[in-house]
Amino acid sequence: MExxxxxxxxxxxxxGGDRPWQSYHTVYTTAKAGMEGVDKEKVQRVVYEMSxxxxxxxxxxxxxxxINQKIQNLRIQCAKLTQADLAHYRKVADRRIVELEAxxxxxxxxxxxxxxxxxxxxxxxxxxxxxGKPMAVGSMSMxxxxxxxxxxxxxxxxxxxxxxxxxxxxxxxxxxxxxxYTYYSDLTRKVFRIYDPNFIAGSLDEAYLDITEVCxxxxxxxxxxxxxxxxxxxxxxxxTCSAGVAPNRLLAKVCSDINKPNGQYVLPNDRMxxxxxxxxxxxxKIGGIGKxxxxxxxxxxxxxxxxxxxxKSCYLYALxxxxxxxxxxxxxxxxxxxxxxxxxxxxxxxxxxxxxxxEDEVLLHKKLVELAEMLxxxxxxxxxxxxxxxxKLKTASFEVRTRAVTLQKYISSTEDxxxxxxxxxxxELPISVRLIGLRVSQFNGDKCSATPxxxxxxxxxxxxxxxxxxxxxxxxxVADRDFxxxxxxxxxxxxxxxxxxxxxxxxxxxxxLSDGDYQSCVLQxxxxxxxxxxxxxxxxxxxxxxxxxxxxxxSFQGQFEGINVMNESKLLEGASLNSCCQETTMLWLNDxxxxxxxxxxxxxxxxxxxxHSDFHLAEKLQKEESRIHQPCVPSGSPKRYRRDAxxxxxKERVENSANVHNGDHRRLNEPNHQxxxxxxxxxxxxxxAQVGQSSGQRKAGERGWWKDTRKQFNERAETSHxxxxxxxxxxxxxxxxxxxxxxxxxxxxxxxxxxxxxxxxFREKRIPVExxxxxxxxxxxxxxxxxxxxxxxxxxxPEKPFADDRAPNKVGGRRDxxxxxxxxxxxxxxxxxxxxxxxxxxxxxxxxxxxxxxHDLYQDVSKDPIPQNEDDKIAKLEALLAS
DNA sequence: ATACATACC
DNA sequence: AACTGGTATGTAT
Numbered sequence: 001m002e003x004x005x006x007x008x009x010x011x012x013x014x015x016g017g018d019r020p021w022q023s024y025h026t027v028y029t030t031a032k033a034g035m036e037g038v039d040k041e042k043v044q045r046v047v048y049e050m051s052x053x054x055x056x057x058x059x060x061x062x063x064x065x066x067i068n069q070k071i072q073n074l075r076i077q078c079a080k081l082t083q084a085d086l087a088h089y090r091k092v093a094d095r096r097i098v099e100l101e102a103x104x105x106x107x108x109x110x111x112x113x114x115x116x117x118x119x120x121x122x123x124x125x126x127x128x129x130x131x132g133k134p135m136a137v138g139s140m141s142m143x144x145x146x147x148x149x150x151x152x153x154x155x156x157x158x159x160x161x162x163x164x165x166x167x168x169x170x171x172x173x174x175x176x177x178x179x180x181y182t183y184y185s186d187l188t189r190k191v192f193r194i195y196d197p198n199f200i201a202g203s204l205d206e207a208y209l210d211i212t213e214v215c216x217x218x219x220x221x222x223x224x225x226x227x228x229x230x231x232x233x234x235x236x237x238x239x240t241c242s243a244g245v246a247p248n249r250l251l252a253k254v255c256s257d258i259n260k261p262n263g264q265y266v267l268p269n270d271r272m273x274x275x276x277x278x279x280x281x282x283x284x285k286i287g288g289i290g291k292x293x294x295x296x297x298x299x300x301x302x303x304x305x306x307x308x309x310x311x312k313s314c315y316l317y318a319l320x321x322x323x324x325x326x327x328x329x330x331x332x333x334x335x336x337x338x339x340x341x342x343x344x345x346x347x348x349x350x351x352x353x354x355x356x357x358x359e360d361e362v363l364l365h366k367k368l369v370e371l372a373e374m375l376x377x378x379x380x381x382x383x384x385x386x387x388x389x390x391x392k393l394k395t396a397s398f399e400v401r402t403r404a405v406t407l408q409k410y411i412s413s414t415e416d417x418x419x420x421x422x423x424x425x426x427x428e429l430p431i432s433v434r435l436i437g438l439r440v441s442q443f444n445g446d447k448c449s450a451t452p453x454x455x456x457x458x459x460x461x462x463x464x465x466x467x468x469x470x471x472x473x474x475x476x477x478v479a480d481r482d483f484x485x486x487x488x489x490x491x492x493x494x495x496x497x498x499x500x501x502x503x504x505x506x507x508x509x510x511x512x513l514s515d516g517d518y519q520s521c522v523l524q525x526x527x528x529x530x531x532x533x534x535x536x537x538x539x540x541x542x543x544x545x546x547x548x549x550x551x552x553x554x555s556f557q558g559q560f561e562g563i564n565v566m567n568e569s570k571l572l573e574g575a576s577l578n579s580c581c582q583e584t585t586m587l588w589l590n591d592x593x594x595x596x597x598x599x600x601x602x603x604x605x606x607x608x609x610x611x612h613s614d615f616h617l618a619e620k621l622q623k624e625e626s627r628i629h630q631p632c633v634p635s636g637s638p639k640r641y642r643r644d645a646x647x648x649x650x651k652e653r654v655e656n657s658a659n660v661h662n663g664d665h666r667r668l669n670e671p672n673h674q675x676x677x678x679x680x681x682x683x684x685x686x687x688x689a690q691v692g693q694s695s696g697q698r699k700a701g702e703r704g705w706w707k708d709t710r711k712q713f714n715e716r717a718e719t720s721h722x723x724x725x726x727x728x729x730x731x732x733x734x735x736x737x738x739x740x741x742x743x744x745x746x747x748x749x750x751x752x753x754x755x756x757x758x759x760x761x762f763r764e765k766r767i768p769v770e771x772x773x774x775x776x777x778x779x780x781x782x783x784x785x786x787x788x789x790x791x792x793x794x795x796x797x798p799e800k801p802f803a804d805d806r807a808p809n810k811v812g813g814r815r816d817x818x819x820x821x822x823x824x825x826x827x828x829x830x831x832x833x834x835x836x837x838x839x840x841x842x843x844x845x846x847x848x849x850x851x852x853x854x855h856d857l858y859q860d861v862s863k864d865p866i867p868q869n870e871d872d873k874i875a876k877l878e879a880l881l882a883s
Numbered sequence: 884a885t886a887c888a889t890a891c892c
Numbered sequence: 893a894a895c896t897g898g899t900a901t902g903t904a905t
Contacts, residue, residue: 050894050895051894054893054894056895059895066888140894141895142895142896143896158892158895160894160895160896161895163894202892203892205892287890288890292888292889293890323902324902347900347901348898348899350899351897351898353896354897388885390885390886398895401886401887402886402887403886404884404886405884405885406884435896435897437897439898
């Protein structure tokens with residue numbers, strides 16, 4: 001659906017006064033396309049009146065207060081920066097900007113298509129009498145989409161229905177019907193495929209197309225392609241859409257929103273055009289910059305437009321993590337992803353339900369069972385097994401809690417999910433909640449294909465393929481791009497054995513490729529391990545279960561650490577007195593640079609400097625201890641670590657904490673050092689090490705960053721208790737085959753991945769940049785990031801293949817503060833005459849025909865496979881498939 | 884690894 | 893009267 005909008009009234013900073021509603025920063029008070037004539041003051045007032053005093057409202061206030069506090073802190077940090085600091089960060093930022101500029105790629109032409117008020121438009125096709133009347137898809141609780149008539153009243157996506165009705169008493173509510181939306185979505189994709197067979201589906205109603213080749217081959221302008229495509233979509237579906245064309249996906253998405261609805265905007269592949277475009281572009285238009293980020297950037301730095309990101313870049317680098325600062329700067333330059341679509345894998349699967357708050361444990365348990373069943377079914381449909389289970393609770397006061405466990409074995413059955421979910425829930429009781437959710441992540445291979453031996457692998461592959469194919473029809477997003485080719489290969493290769501395996505299994509299940517069948521396969525496959533393991537696990541579980549388990553590990557560990565921390569503190573204090581006078585004497589060269597590691601810490605970061613010297617001290621102690629236990633370890637560099645199995649882990653951790661501050665110092669000193677992909681790390685590789693550039697390099701808060709090191713000390717002295725735990729966990733990986741195989745998959749997706757720019761996130765203070773040579777260090781860091789980068793983020797906003805669509809959040813785009821699109825964005829308003837929404841008149845004559853036809857078509861399709869009679873479960877299933 | 888927050892549809 | 897669901901990812905510990 002169309003872009004997102006949020007309120008973020010940065011202005012009224014919460015002065016109650018005569019007009020208290022002005023300080024209530026709702027999400028939907030700002031307008032979007034079709035909201036020009038809306039009386040925003042009135043909307044704001046109504047929303048406020050309907051909300052004030054409610055639990056929801058109170059929670060919003062709480063959150064807002066938190067953000068404001070954050071802003072205050074950032075302002076203070078900002079004020080603390082000295083001239084020297086600023087000069088330094090200016091250098092860093094300028095250097096990076098130059099490098100970013102050098103990476104600009106103007107060779108591709110991206111087109112972003114976005115259906116206009118998709119759900120509402122589809123519903124209007126189904127029921128033409130809705131035309132011209134204010135209508136919303138959704139319920140009294142929540143609206144997914146509102147048509148343009150309704151938007152005139154201030155009604156918008158993500159607004160609860162009861163408020164919407166207050167704004168527009170005539171409002172017609174239409175329940176969501178994802179089967180229908182999926183059907184029409186598939187029709188649009190047929191058209192997309194013509195222009196880019198590898199288009200990226202962002203959701204049911206939007207997609208990114210690389211039209212570079214089409215333009216070249218046919219020697220036509222991108223503008224014409226956009227026209228043609230939109231006409232094609234209309235012809236195929238009777239629905240209108242908007243398009244944006246730009247040199248990268250980030251900008252294309254912004255552009256598609258400019259002349260919505262039923263319009264398009266082309267931003268030429270020209271640097272000046274891009275810079276001009278960006279110069280007046282409000283930051284909130286950028287994917288990844290939401291209400292909070294906007295609020296912060298405006299509130300702290302007075303940044304309103306993308307261009308101002310560059311002006312304030314030194315502050316951004318001073319106060320945010322490097323990836324975050326970099327993302328901001330790249331936005332200022334109008335950069336975005338231009339790479340070809342990558343294969344993407346689902347990383348988690350979940351479901352959640354809201355109900356009226358209760359603390360009735362029996363009721364809650366019942367909800368949990370239902371969720372576990374649904375989740376298990378969903379997982380088996382996709383052949384997924386995961387080992388991290390997360391319970392989500394929303395309390396009666398709207399506070400959200402999550403509780404997670406990571407298991408030794410991969411699970412997917414209702415029983416397994418439930419068993420652990422119960423434990424998690426139990427630990428929170430008593431509690432009054434209004435929502436429960438379950439999520440499983442850390443998948444075993446991407447398709448539950450863990451298979452210790454070749455025979456079983458065949459089974460699994462078959463199953464996997466079967467599932468994939470089944471998904472193919474109903475899960476176009478995923479199948480289209482992600483799995484089909486691989487899966488087909490497997491299928492054909494293993495065809496024969498499948499048959500026999502199936503036959504063999506049939507008696508057990510009596511099903512053909514049903515979920516039940518799948519389940520049995522899984523059991524079969526894992527039996528060798530699990531059957532043996534399960535009893536022992538259970539023994540362990542029961543041994544640890546309940547309070548024993550919780551208290552056992554938690555409190556014991558806590559005590560243990562407590563003692564050690566104290567010892568360690570004393571140790572450090574004592575040692576620090578003379579440590580600096582020995583071989584490890586450290587100085588601040590030029591008042592900035594650590595003589596030992598080259599990290600730069602501005603003089604104003606007094607506390608950090610102290611901590612930093614502590615760090616070196618700790619490092620030294622660590623070294624010495626290493627020498628004692630591992631005499632063969634070289635001791636020359638402060639960055640060497642013990643090499644025993646345990647030490648490896650320690651090394652990782654120490655590096656992580658040290659790296660943040662030392663940057664690539666280690667690499668400087670040991671250019672040959674490559675972090676070998678550790679077998680047990682591979683699983684992580686896809687999800688954490690590479691995806692989150694952050695996790696590896698970024699450091700936690702400024703304070704106590706070296707405490708990690710201190711902790712390692714404790715851990716080293718640690719008993720076998722925890723070590724065993726760790727060992728258990730590494731053994732937990734059922735089989736390395738799994739990961740091997742998974743790698744085969746991921747290889748394709750990981751490798752080609754381009755630079756990704758961080759999506760904004762905040763910390764209140766940032767550890768100063770590392771190393772003396774700004775250029776070298778920053779550059780290198782980046783390269784490293786690029787190598788690992790696996791997440792197409794940012795510009796490519798999560799193009800989740802399986803993203804779902806009930807896009808409530810997309811609250812329209814406000815036109816105010818973002819005036820005269822034509823003027824501001826330059827010319828090229830080829831679709832000037834489009835109708836805003838009364839625009840439906842534009843195709844009034846043949847429209848009805850088209851609609852009928854399409855609608856009938858849809859009904860034909862939908863009748864056959866789906867027994868109208870199915871109950872909620874099927875509906876839910878469909879909804880999931882639709883997503 | 885866990886918990887929480889932000890963002891998007 | 894009473895403010896969704898599914899997924900990804902960043903931040904902090």
